[in-house]
Amino acid sequence: MKLQQLSLFLENRPGRLEAPLAAIAAEGINILTLSLADTAQFGILRLIVRDWEKAKRILEQAGWVVNLTEVVAVDVLDRPGGLAGALRILEDANLNVEYMYAFSLRRDDKAILIFRFEDPDRAIQVLLDQGLHVVDGDELMTFVS
């Protein structure tokens, strides 16, 4: 039920984002979604890609430090209150979100929320118990292809 997310360390200066993205693009790897967190001095690029093992290998061989993290994807209706409803469930269960990002799908009127939890297994149980739809890697790929 969990997705593998790749994280890269980047210095916060012009041109640093393009290089890793070009490296994986050259190998035909498409990005499903990404987020960028930054401070004044550095940033972290987080990527969800289909063939994460290949992408990780390419990036590491090119010299980047790559971290692999398990994240949880949930789909909600792409309308006002869709995200808030999911967050309320997590809050009621006292589950802390380390960070999250979201993207909407081009069909089905759905949005996908990507969550980073300290304890993803417990979070998945809570989400399922509350009737939310947790999207696994294979299913996510069918949504976006």
Next chain:
Amino acid sequence: MLTELWNDAEGGFHPASAPDFLPRTALQEVQLRRLRAVVARAYQNVELFRSRMDERGLTPASIQSLQDIQHLPFTVKTDLRDTYPFGLFASPMSDVVRLHASSGTTGKPIVVAYTREDVEVWSEVMARTFASCGLHRGDILQNAFGYGLFTGGLGAHYGGETLGATVIPISGGNTDRQIMLIRDFNVTALCCTPSYFTHMIERARELGIDLRDLSLRIGIFGAEPWTDGMRHHIEAEAGIKAYDIYGLSEIIGPGVASECSAQDGLHVFEDHFYPEIIDPDTGEALPDGEEGELVLTTLSKKAMPMIRYRTRDITRLITEPCSCGRTIRRMRRVGRRSDDMFIIRGVNVFPSQVEAALMAVEGTLPHYQIILTRAGGLDRIAVEVEVTPEVFSDKIRGLEDIRARLAQSIERILGIRVDLRLVEPRTIARSEGKAKRVIDRRNEG
């Protein structure tokens, strides 16, 4: 007896190592005989030594005991620059078979000379070095010290051949080929600078090669100060024993001192190089065991004798017997070189202190660089540290936390605030020889 030990693969002895085990009194007799000869040679053939001894009313006959060495004047690095290129030679050029020179990054290079006999002594002390680190005939030694004007490459080369090892003269650089040959030639021993070897470990990992799976068992590292923390990192990551060796071109090159199986101090090849420890400020000789500047006198050099050469290296001598059985004294590994020291806001700082602080947080030594700048009359110190897989986190908080811990660790040791910057892997230039840890831009622009 020694030959029998030599045939024992684990013995760490070589017939050339015999002087390492001389009784102290016999060793001191050799030292005094050679000291008197080298002082006479220097006095007769080198204007600088003669005039300085004359000024003090000294002649070669003034040397009656080993203690009398303390009356002799010091030689310093600038003496080599001032007499550039050949002013300190004690042999005619027709007897000189080799010249080496420093890179001369801070002005004129320094030039050093060897007669055929000097090359033989050098080969012998390097063979003793390798034997002391556990190498023997049958070992395949990859020599990644730079060949050329730098003494490291050829010094190790001749020593390896004298020992009877199979030497691969690959020199520094071309890291992928270094790793390929370690694997394909079943290399068992390798020598280079410790910083270059950590780069090899890093590159091997990127290439998907685990050095621990290969036949490499011994690393001989020198030409720059390194720490015990770095040794543990190297030994764990490469599955080898890592030994520290010491030397300097002005004295002979590598081969002045070497660790042994005990890895607890470096045995000085005292029958050729007489060590003293002095107070660097007053020049007074210090008793054995006290920390100070290492001063060396070459006891057998012909082409270019050095009398009481001030190395600028801070260490101390250990007189207690070593568990390996060698009777020659040991010196503590050189953690700091007074040349490497820089002063920032009135505080003396050695790169090794920054290294220890980084190691305390990360457990291993990351690639780092110290950058000194001046803005508005105020000196600033920045430490750039490459992010490693071990400390990298997908969370900003995790990275901010490691950055703060690194900065605090350095500030605790140095007592001054530093600007700690995390940088991407491989953005700090790798050295194939001596690592450049400090970039001083305070007098630029």
